[in-house]
Amino acid sequence: xxxxxxxxPQRVDARHNRGRILDVxxxxxxxxxxxxxxxxxxxLAEVGIATVFRHFPTKAALVEAVLVRRFDRLREHAEGxxxxxxxxxxxxxxxxxxxxxxxxxxxxxxxxxxLTGDTDGDAATAxxxxxxxxxxxxxxxQEAGAVRDDAELPEVYALLVATSRAASxxxxxxxxxxxxxxxxxxxxxxx
Amino acid sequence: xxxxxxxxPQRVDARHNRGRILDVxxxxxxxxxxxxxxxxxxxLAEVGIATVFRHFPTKAALVEAVLVRRFDRLREHAEGxxxxxxxxxxxxxxxxxxxxxxxxxxxxxxxxxxLTGDTDGDAATAxxxxxxxxxxxxxxxQEAGAVRDDAELPEVYALLVATSRAASxxxxxxxxxxxxxxxxxxxxxxx
Numbered sequence: 001x002x003x004x005x006x007x008x009p010q011r012v013d014a015r016h017n018r019g020r021i022l023d024v025x026x027x028x029x030x031x032x033x034x035x036x037x038x039x040x041x042x043x044l045a046e047v048g049i050a051t052v053f054r055h056f057p058t059k060a061a062l063v064e065a066v067l068v069r070r071f072d073r074l075r076e077h078a079e080g081x082x083x084x085x086x087x088x089x090x091x092x093x094x095x096x097x098x099x100x101x102x103x104x105x106x107x108x109x110x111x112x113x114x115l116t117g118d119t120d121g122d123a124a125t126a127x128x129x130x131x132x133x134x135x136x137x138x139x140x141x142q143e144a145g146a147v148r149d150d151a152e153l154p155e156v157y158a159l160l161v162a163t164s165r166a167a168s169x170x171x172x173x174x175x176x177x178x179x180x181x182x183x184x185x186x187x188x189x190x191x
Numbered sequence: 192x193x194x195x196x197x198x199x200p201q202r203v204d205a206r207h208n209r210g211r212i213l214d215v216x217x218x219x220x221x222x223x224x225x226x227x228x229x230x231x232x233x234x235l236a237e238v239g240i241a242t243v244f245r246h247f248p249t250k251a252a253l254v255e256a257v258l259v260r261r262f263d264r265l266r267e268h269a270e271g272x273x274x275x276x277x278x279x280x281x282x283x284x285x286x287x288x289x290x291x292x293x294x295x296x297x298x299x300x301x302x303x304x305x306l307t308g309d310t311d312g313d314a315a316t317a318x319x320x321x322x323x324x325x326x327x328x329x330x331x332x333q334e335a336g337a338v339r340d341d342a343e344l345p346e347v348y349a350l351l352v353a354t355s356r357a358a359s360x361x362x363x364x365x366x367x368x369x370x371x372x373x374x375x376x377x378x379x380x381x382x
Contacts, residue, residue: 154362154370155373158363159354159371163350180353183350183375187375
């Protein structure tokens with residue numbers, strides 16, 4: 001294997017560059033920079049534009065990769081909570097975490113939607129994985145008696161998405177978000 | 192006053208045309224036809240394009256007028272319910288009505304956002320009027336003991352907007368919408 005100027009194997013450099021590009025792209029598109037260019041991402045990541053295009057042939061591919069990584073991390077977070085002793089706390093904490101984190105994810109999703117109209121790419125698959133992991137957390141919380149039995153995943157997931165979107169609105173600050181979630185969580189409590 | 196070919200006074204015709212154009216525009220933009228043109232609205236309303244431009248100099252002015260009329264109607268509906276004997280039913284029925292109605296309103300709002308980036312035009316003022324009327328319904332329901340005392344307008348309105356947006360998603364059908372609202376309404380019930 002040849003080595004680069006830094007003395008690291010090229011393959012390690014490539015992996016490092018890919019991660020660095022994704023970090024920068026997540027930051028740029030997460031801040032609502034829908035119109036940001038791939039050139040700008042390359043500049044901020046301090047790599048050449050050719051390097052970006054080698055990893056991500058189009059801007060859509062780049063934005064999708066950012067979104068997939070984000071969904072995958074959230075799914076892993078949810079799966080990690082499946083083993084926790086307090087299934088109710090695991091469910092409600094994860095719900096709150098996701099809603100607090102939503103503003104960024106929604107901005108990236110909108111950037112992707114602008115580019116592709118999305119719906120069935122890798123990001124949709126990753127989003128489905130997250131939904132499944134969330135469903136498993138819900139079932140465990142119901143089995144533990146922390147969430148009402150008659151709540152099903154479609155409406156609970158709809159509420160998760162709904163409150164996430166609401167939380168990304170500029171006039172919904174952390175306090176309003178917490179009080180909004182308190183109402184939803186009371187509604188999810190066993191009758 | 193001169194009369195038109197139909198024998199009606201021209202001012203009555205003008206009012207009639209304005210309403211007709213708004214009806215058609217509401218239908219077209221409410222179905223998510225963000226890219227629909229003013230020409231298309233004129234054709235469907237069976238009026239000349241000059242007539243449309245006389246009433247609405249720009250497409251943005253037309254879309255905004257549609258949205259203002261919609262917000263005003265919802266506000267009038269809410270104000271009409273302020274006199275009803277069952278303040279709890281009035282609040283929850285209006286909440287459900289608005290969420291069921293949301294898909295159309297959101298599509299129109301997005302069409303306006305595309306054109307103007309909105310935020311402080313007539314539509315925003317009309318939207319504020321609706322929020323105030325909804326706040327009055329909430330207070331009455333709280334005074335009647337049908338809604339918990341500690342819920343404040345910012346979070347309840349955030350939930351109204353959130354569930355409205357969720358209800359406009361294609362995978363959220365009427366049944367899921369009803370179950371989603373049942374959870375929120377239980378959360379809003381007095382402790």
